[in-house]
Amino acid sequence: MTNESAPDTGDLRWHKALDPNELPEGRVTAVSFGGTTVCMTHYDGQYAAIDNACPHQGGPLGEGSIEKGLLRCPWHGWDFDPLTGQSPGDHDDCTLVYAVEERDDGIYVGLPPERVRERTVSDVMVETMTAWGVSQVWGIVGHSNLGLADAFREASERGDLSYYGVRHEGAAAFAASAYGKLTGEPAACFAIAGPGATNLLTGLWDANVDRAPVLALTGQVATQVLGTGNFQEVDLEAAYGDVALFEQTVLPNSDHAELMTRAAKTALLEGGVSHLVFPDEVQTIPADGAKAGSPEGRLTRRDIAPPSASIQEAVDLLADATRPLIIVGHGARFDMDRVVALAEHLDCPVVTTFKAKGQLSDTHPLAGGVLGRSGTPIASHFMNESDLLLVFGASFSNHTGISEYKRIVHVDHDPMVLGKHHSVDVPVWGDVGVTVDILRDRLNELDLHAESQRAEVAERWDIWRAEKATRRDQPPERGVNYATVFDAMSRLLPENAIVPVDVGNNTYAFGRYFECTDHTVLMSGYLGSIGFAFPAALGAWAATREPDSPFAGRPVVSVSSDGGFGQYMGELTTAVKYDMNLTHVLLTDDELGKISKEQRDGGWPVWQTDLVNPDFAAYAENCGARGFRVESPAALEPALEDALSFDGPALVEVLTDANPV
Missing domain, CATH: 3.40.50.970 (Thiamin diphosphate (ThDP)-binding fold, Pyr/PP domains)
Known part of the structure; x- marks a missing residue:
């Protein structure tokens, strides 16, 4: 029986594997070059190069050892001759052996020409x-x-x-x-x-x-x-x-x-x-010439119009309403220009679900902010005072709290979402954008009863902004209070930033206090998973790198607490590895603040919600990012400005108390 040799085509490619005297007598090591890994052996004064993969289970022979004159596989103990690759006795399971030359400057291995990679x-x-x-x-x-x-x-x-x-x-x-x-x-x-x-x-x-x-x-x-x-x-x-x-x-x-x-x-x-x-x-497995698939002829247009009877029922209610309110969810995110045009025709306010925050700028004269637990008193006011709700692309989460006792026209492209949790007066199955255009065209032909609510929207914003100012003046237990953090972020973040947010008190405060312009907000909506924000920033950043994307070149600024960031803080090294230009604002309160609040509100003792944290700003620097630590209101804006201007990943750690109010 003879050992199996690498095919000699007469045109070997020689690679230096070892320096002189690098590999001691009686030792083995794995060496990689030219897309191949070989096991180099030095035994009985000779060098050899054999396939690194054991023919049985693929064990790495270069991690084995020579015992009693035989190379032993580290995985299952099978023996091979360290120079010929042959198994002892009559066994025919041997390893591939490569040509070796000892030269003045070291040990060289000859590999056959590289095989053309086969399509799989x-x-x-x-x-x-x-x-x-x-x-x-x-x-x-x-x-x-x-x-x-x-x-x-x-x-x-x-x-x-x-x-x-x-x-x-x-x-x-x-x-x-x-x-x-x-x-x-x-x-x-x-x-x-x-x-x-x-x-x-x-x-x-x-x-x-x-x-x-x-x-x-x-x-x-x-x-x-x-x-x-x-x-x-x-x-x-x-x-x-x-x-x-x-x-x-x-x-x-x-x-x-x-x-x-x-x-x-x-x-x-x-x-x-x-x-x-x-x-x-x-x-x-070789592809054998198989063709790739494509979407050609496999996709239909999805901008379907709703049934005419549904449109008529919706128009009848809208024509009669004196205080209509438009509510938009995440499902309307690609049709906001058309929704706003309808709102301007009705001169009625537009509020959003929390997941839809930022789909309408808070600077728009009809914007009422976020509705629900994470929302503003502006949105709650107009919900209470409305006589008709026109809902686009929302799923009626209990977090949002859309009042089911109001008259409701609900539009969505998924018929299963319509009336999902309770009855609505007019469920309208159709594409949001198409439906909005049809409604606006039909309403143009009618005398509407809707009264202008524009001045009332401005009045309510004045009341809320005055309230926020008093909350900023409230001394925190330590560091910076939430109202001050999000006021500064509202003013300093680029107007078109993509803002992934996490779960917890920090997110409730973001919903209340941060005022959007052209920002796009991302969150873990129905799952509400802590830890979402920073990995989401990686995904958002990738979208900004696509040259033909509407998100190309937009900045990414994510927000979380220490509880959320701690779950995926290792991904800061991923941002460094790929030189991602993003900023993370980390609100540190040294506890799972939302859970502490739920325990107190429910009459439970506060238990096991405290956290032991590193200096996150120093951690960011250790990862190769920029880190800024903010312990007082005076340090907040300079740190945010420096982080936002840094070309690469940056983290701003802001010490806060656990009270989001």
Whole structure:
């Protein structure tokens, strides 16, 4: 029996592997060059280079040792001759051996010409994915997704997508969810089998309940051992069963382009998560000329008009109303110009759900701010005084508190959302923008009873701003009070900033005190997940890098408390790695302040809500970002200005008390 040698084409490529005397006698080491890793051995005065992967389980022979004249695999103890790669006895499972030359300046290894990379199933699916417009991927490369990762690398080098390696898969899912909420287009998150895939779930549930389009792409153990309880095997179809609108394990004989087409189409049209599971060996199956899929001929226009009878019922109520109020939710975010035109025709106020904060500038003379628990008394006033609610793209969350006893016209593109929690007077199924235009055209022909509320809106803002000024004057227990923080941010943030916010007292205060101009606010809406803000800033920043995007070049400023930031603070190094120009405002109160408040309000003792924190500004500097620490009101504005002007990731830590009022 002879050992297997690397093919000698007569045109070997020689690579220096070791300096003279670098590898001691009787030792082995792994060396990588030219896209190949070899196990270098030094035994009996000779050098050899053999394949680093054990032929049995792929164990790294370069991490083994020479014992009694034999190289032992570190994974399962199989022995090989350290110079020939041959197994002892009559066994024929030997390793590949490469040519070696000892030269004056070191030890060289000869490799055959590099093989042309073969197009794989993963390439077909990634090409399909990018054809559907998925150009952003966040994730972690690992041992059970390497074939798919290599397809991402190829697409990235072609300029078809951008890939961001994160520190925790949960951040990848939140970043993809935030990107989908911001743009309405799907992004992807990527993980290994087992724990990597399960770590995605919280961010994917955020996308699911807020209807953000996301592709989840996970590795899996090889199909040969599926169902046997193999290392890191989790039944991922079961684990993702409720969170995914579309889900499929990719098999060797699947129609691979069609699977990715279905996944992208479902995420885009239905708004939510599509999940594809990639068993290890399937990822590298040759594509055999398979064509990628595309959206051509697979998508319909979605700007559908509502039934004429629904329009007539809505027009009748609107024509009769004296104090109509328009309420917009996140589902109206792409049609705000048309909604505002209708409001101006009716001269009625417009308020938003919390998730829709920023969709209308608070400087507009008909803007009434946010309605609900995180909102303003302005919005509450007009809700109470209204005689008709015209609701666009809102889902009637109990957090918003839209009064169900009022007369209601509710417009949404999803018929299941209409009357979801209680009856409404006129449910209107249609595209928000199309419906608004039809309503405005029909109302133009009628004499309306609506009285102008414009002066009343201005009066209510004057009352609220005077109230906010008194709250700014209220001394905090320490540091800076919330009203002062958000007043400064309202004045200093760029008017078109994208603002991801977290969950907790900081967010309630943001809803009340921060005044939007052309800002776009992102949040974890129905899931209300703490930790959302900073990973969301990564996703938003990626959207600002796309040259043809309406968000191109816009600044990103995220807001959280110490409780939320602590969950994904490692992602600050991700922002540094990719030189993301974003600012994070961190409100530190050393406790889970909202939970402490709930315990007090519910008659419970305050228990286990205190936090032990580092100096977050110093932490930011240790990560390679800029860090600013604010302990007094006088230091707030200079720190914000310096952070916002810094070209790169910056963090402003503001010490606050736990009272958001």
